[in-house]
Structures are given as structure tokens and as C-alpha cells.
Amino acid sequence: MPSTTALYTALTGLNAASRDIEVIGDNIANVNTTAYKSSRLEFSTIYSRTISAGTAPSANYGGANPFQIGLGVNTAGTLRNTNPGTISSTGDDRDLAIDGKGYFVVNRGTNQFFTRAGSFRTNADHQLTTISGERVQGYGVDSNFNIIPGRISDVNLPVGALTIAQATRNVQFSGNLNASGLLPSRGSTITLGAGTGVGFSALAGANPAPVSPNVLDATTRLVDISDIASPGGTTALFAAGQSISISGAQKGGKLIPTASYAITSASTVADISAFFTSALGINTTTGPNPDGSTPGVSLDPATGLLSIVGNTGTTNDLTIGASDVRLNDASGALIKYPFAPNKTAEADGESVRTTFTAYDSLGSTVELDITYALDSRSSTGTAWRYYIETTDPNGQQTQIATGTQLFDTKGQPLSTTPVTVNVDRTGSGADTPLTLALDFASPAGGLTALSDTGSSIAATYRDGSPIGTLTGYGIGGDGVITGVFTNGLTRTLGQLALATFNNQDGLVSNGDNLFSAGANSGTAIITQPGGFGTGGLVSGSLEQSNVDLSTEFIRLVQASTGFSASSRIIKTTDDLMQQLLVLGR
Numbered sequence: 001m002p003s004t005t006a007l008y009t010a011l012t013g014l015n016a017a018s019r020d021i022e023v024i025g026d027n028i029a030n031v032n033t034t035a036y037k038s039s040r041l042e043f044s045t046i047y048s049r050t051i052s053a054g055t056a057p058s059a060n061y062g063g064a065n066p067f068q069i070g071l072g073v074n075t076a077g078t079l080r081n082t083n084p085g086t087i088s089s090t091g092d093d094r095d096l097a098i099d100g101k102g103y104f105v106v107n108r109g110t111n112q113f114f115t116r117a118g119s120f121r122t123n124a125d126h127q128l129t130t131i132s133g134e135r136v137q138g139y140g141v142d143s144n145f146n147i148i149p150g151r152i153s154d155v156n157l158p159v160g161a162l163t164i165a166q167a168t169r170n171v172q173f174s175g176n177l178n179a180s181g182l183l184p185s186r187g188s189t190i191t192l193g194a195g196t197g198v199g200f201s202a203l204a205g206a207n208p209a210p211v212s213p214n215v216l217d218a219t220t221r222l223v224d225i226s227d228i229a230s231p232g233g234t235t236a237l238f239a240a241g242q243s244i245s246i247s248g249a250q251k252g253g254k255l256i257p258t259a260s261y262a263i264t265s266a267s268t269v270a271d272i273s274a275f276f277t278s279a280l281g282i283n284t285t286t287g288p289n290p291d292g293s294t295p296g297v298s299l300d301p302a303t304g305l306l307s308i309v310g311n312t313g314t315t316n317d318l319t320i321g322a323s324d325v326r327l328n329d330a331s332g333a334l335i336k337y338p339f340a341p342n343k344t345a346e347a348d349g350e351s352v353r354t355t356f357t358a359y360d361s362l363g364s365t366v367e368l369d370i371t372y373a374l375d376s377r378s379s380t381g382t383a384w385r386y387y388i389e390t391t392d393p394n395g396q397q398t399q400i401a402t403g404t405q406l407f408d409t410k411g412q413p414l415s416t417t418p419v420t421v422n423v424d425r426t427g428s429g430a431d432t433p434l435t436l437a438l439d440f441a442s443p444a445g446g447l448t449a450l451s452d453t454g455s456s457i458a459a460t461y462r463d464g465s466p467i468g469t470l471t472g473y474g475i476g477g478d479g480v481i482t483g484v485f486t487n488g489l490t491r492t493l494g495q496l497a498l499a500t501f502n503n504q505d506g507l508v509s510n511g512d513n514l515f516s517a518g519a520n521s522g523t524a525i526i527t528q529p530g531g532f533g534t535g536g537l538v539s540g541s542l543e544q545s546n547v548d549l550s551t552e553f554i555r556l557v558q559a560s561t562g563f564s565a566s567s568r569i570i571k572t573t574d575d576l577m578q579q580l581l582v583l584g585r
Helices: 004-029 269-279 549-583
Strands: 039-045 049-052 067-069 073-080 087-089 095-099 103-108 111-115 135-141 147-154 163-166 170-176 187-193 243-246 259-262 296-300 305-312 325-328 334-336 340-345 351-359 365-378 381-391 397-407 419-423 434-439 446-448 456-462 465-475 480-485 490-496 498-500 508-511 514-516 525-527 536-539 541-543
Touching: 004 039, 004 073, 004 549, 095 103, 103 514, 147 490, 170 351, 243 269, 259 269, 269 296, 269 305, 305 365, 351 456, 365 397, 365 434, 381 419, 397 419, 397 446, 465 490, 465 536
Parallel strands: 095 541, 170 434, 170 446
Antiparallel strands: 039 073, 049 067, 087 541, 095 536, 103 111, 103 135, 103 498, 111 514, 135 147, 135 490, 163 465, 170 456, 187 305, 187 340, 243 259, 243 325, 296 305, 325 334, 351 365, 365 381, 381 397, 419 434, 465 480, 480 490, 498 525, 508 514
């Protein structure tokens, strides 16, 4: 007798085949979807009708197996194929693929998702996002561009917006100092008077008055100095509110930066002497010159003449013209030329100077001059004195260091320790002091002191950089994001995070190539690329779909055949029922 049970059994076959075709169709539709993971439908039997449970063997009977008739097929569930797809190059460094079992971590609002599709781009807020707008997560950096592990946040890549500078810390020099050069005998000598050979004197009633027989003392106030150009010399040469400036003076043929001194009612001759010493870049810590004179600016109280003595070496030779020292009113307009310079000796001795540029913490340029002057020569080698000076944030020349460097009889430096100097950057807004290590004996070259036709030195290496803007970035296999700046610097901008699961088959698909943790996936283990088997990153590539079309087409044939066969069962059962109806007529 035909059974209606056969109809329902065949119906389960039709339903199962339909569900299988749906899964196959989804796989085929996503054959070109980035990092798509194919699925397959698994079947199971529906509970069977048991006609007989069977009998056990006995002495007279061999036993019987169970007599059961199945009720059809059931769809047990889908299994996702999580094997990685082929990694294919795209030529775009912003694309990323994972060579391992990890997942990128992304956020949509407060919801966390995971994906293997690495088609990332930056949005208007410089955040790295997926193609559907989820924000990519990673590890940020501190103010020194060191990665902060343990806490993930949005990855921010401010291309065109982030600017940085780096202070100079190390400078290396190379060159040769002419060991057979002329030994020094003197420095520049220049007198400053009220006229040619005429000194300054104090007004009657000056307070304090010069100690007799002095015509002027170092403590005499500038407003008490007589102007010899006025009748009887009863008028003061200087007045409070005026200023004395030096502009156009030279040292070794190089223009000395303009410097200015503001006169107050308390300004003294000692103050203006110190101003001239600083403005002209005279180092007073070197001791007496070979001729016995002491570098600096001093007063002859008996004559009222100011005497300027420079350092030795031709590059330290001072030149001051009659119009280089000016007296200005409060608005800066010229009043007169109050000093008459008279040069009586030129500096001599083998010397050389070089200028190099360093950078402070703001990326501002700091120019420094280094002068080497031959100091002495003996059977053990030569001694050279170096002078290091710069222009301070106010634009005035400043001596910052001097010392002696010894060379042996083979012209090699006896000390290889770098010279450390501190450059005052007070008032510049940058970190102060700017500490520089000047290496004159680097393995790559360094200075020598051999006989030559002349001396020459130059800075061959300097770190530090001016301000630069982030122009691009690259992502390494370890997920570290390295930014490239217009000033040539590279800095770490962050590191991408990857997640892995105890059971990645238990992830729940949310569309848009996104997954979320499921009840059977386990909690996400978020770490740096390479940790816990997450794998490394491949820049400029994307993971392809792992759908195998040939397998899918074979399964499609099987599913359609199963559907046709189940429909044949229904047709056959219907034919039998029709035969019964014929018998009843």
C-alpha cells in the first residue's frame, strides 16, 4: 500500500537539497569577495520508525537486526571553511593581508567586530577604516613615538597634518690642520677713543668721580662721560634711553652679527667693555696671548682709552670701521659715531674656521662657528685651540666653549672623546640648553694635523632635522606603522592589532566581511601580529576568497540530482495512490 509517510520523507529531501543549493549559491556569488570563507551544508537523518528493535542470538535462533524505516533527512548545520585564501598582490601599500589565522580588530560605534578583509583607507579624521566605515584598532604611541602596548584604540594616520622636528645631538667633523703653519705671536689690538689718540674723560661732578690721577674709571657711569665735541667738554656724551650698536665689524673677514646695548643711568664703563667683549666674540678664558696681552676689552684709566685685544689666529682678526659703532636715540636713529677705532696690530697664526647648522627642539636653525688656531708645536706634536661660538636667540654673538686639542707626531688626535657643548636657547621657546656632542675624531674620518698648504675642516655628519610634515606611511609584517616626513625623518605611528580565537569556526558572520564573537568561538585574544599564531601582515596584498568553483559545481550537480530524485519519490507515491483510486471505482 502506498504511504503518505513517503511523501513527507521526500519532502525533507526537497528541503535539504534546496538549502544545499542556497549555500552553494552563496559560495559561488562570493567567489570574488575579499577574504570570503566558503561554507558547506551538513545533513543528518531524521528519527527512524522502529518496527522491531531486533533480537539477540540464542541456542536455536541466530538473532535479528533492528527493523527501522527512516523518516527523511535533516539539515544539521553549516560548516565554514576557515582555511586562508590565496594572497594576491594589489600594488597598493594600503592593502593588507594576514599570513596566519588572525583577524583585524575593528569598531563600529561601541560594537567590536573582526575581519580578514584588509582594504583599509583613511577618513576625513585621519582614522584608518574599512571600506564600510568601521575604525581599525591598534596600539598607539607616546610623545616619543614609542608603542604603548596593552591598550587598543583607533589607528590615526594624520598624513599632511602631523609635523615634527628633531634636535641635533651629534655632529662629526673631518679635515686637516696644517701642522707646519705659522705659530701665533699676537691677537688683534684696537683702541677706542673719543678721537684719534684721544681718550675719554669724566665730567666735573661725575658720581662716582674717577680716583685721581685717573681721568676715567671702570665704575664711571656712561652718562658722566664728557663729549669732547661740545664747548668746554661740559656736555655728557651719552644719555639714558640711548643705545650703542655694533654693525659691520668683522672677524677674520666674516661679518659679526649686529649687537646693541641699551644705556641706562646706571650703565658703567665696565658694562660697555663687557658688551664689546661679548659682541665681538672675544674669548677671555684662554689666558694671555704670546705677546703677553690678555684677550678682552680693558680701560686705561690714565688715558681714558678702551683697548680691545682679540684671540690669536688669522680667523680671529678683528676689523672695526669708524662707522661700525653707532650711538642711537630711543627710536634707533643715528645720533653720532662716538668711538674712534684705531687698529694697532693684526692677529696672526695658522687658523681655520667652519660654520655648520644644528637644529633645536622646535626645528629652528642654530648656526655655530668652530675656529681652530695653532697654539704650539713641540717634539711631541702640535696643540690647537678651538673656539666655538654661536648667535643667541637675541641675535648676538656668544662664545660657548674653548679648549685645546693635542695631536701626536703622526698627526693623530690624542683624545677621541667628543667635545660636549651647551647652547643656551632661553627665550627661543625651545628646550634649553641644546646639548651637542662634537666628534673631531670619528672613525669615519675625523681631524688630522699634518703638514699641508693650509688648514681645512668641515662638518661631515649631523643628526637632527627641521620641521617636517607626514607625507606617507608603511606597514611592516609586525603591524608597525612607520610614517615618512618631508624632512627625511621616519617615526613609528602605531601598530595594528590582530585577534585570534580558540574556535574560529564558532564566529558569527555579520555581513560586510565582518564577524563577531559567538557563544562557541571563545573570547577574542587580541595581541600584536605574530603573537598566539595570529601570523604576520603582508602589505600591498589582499586575501582572496577560498571558494573552489570546481568543488561547488560538483556539489551543485549532487544537490540538483538529490532534488530531482526526491521529487520522483513524490511522483511515484502519487502514481500508486492513483492506482488505488482506480481500483475503488
